Amino acid sequence: MERIARLRSIVAVDYRKAMLVLTSVLVAAGIVYIIGFAPYPAIHDAFHDIRHGLGFPCH
Numbered sequence: 001m002e003r004i005a006r007l008r009s010i011v012a013v014d015y016r017k018a019m020l021v022l023t024s025v026l027v028a029a030g031i032v033y034i035i036g037f038a039p040y041p042a043i044h045d046a047f048h049d050i051r052h053g054l055g056f057p058c059h
Helices: 002-036 041-046 048-051
Strands: none
Touching: 002 048
């Protein structure tokens, strides 16, 4: 019985870590997407070099 409780606690921790990683990746991808396709010149100019470094064609 103790082994099952221990396994459940390990799985719960790994699930929380996986959700944290997934959320972080989705937020980062959203930020890159917004910056990559921003129509405003001020944002475009501010992130121009970053955009090219990430492989986004912007011209």
